[in-house]
């Protein structure tokens with residue numbers, strides 16, 4: 001059986017480190033549904049090393065901050081740049 005994460009197109013990866021990577025789920029159950037996984041194949045969290053767990057948690061914080069910026073509506077009357085243009089024109 002082929003591992004789906006080993007054949008991911010690079011554009012699916014939204015954050016990465018030497019031990020872990022984050023990608024948007026191909027079948028999101030909610031906006032921003034993101035997977036944070038170790039680079040090494042492990043069966044579960046409990047098979048990951050302490051370093052891999054730390055790398056996963058660091059990416060989790062990074063991705064959460066990015067999702068907050070991306071998905072939190074700007075307060076009324078404020079401006080927010082989206083994809084290089086003003087979103088409130």
Ligand SMILES: [Zn+2]
Pocket residue numbers: 003004005006007041
């Ligand atoms: Zn794999």
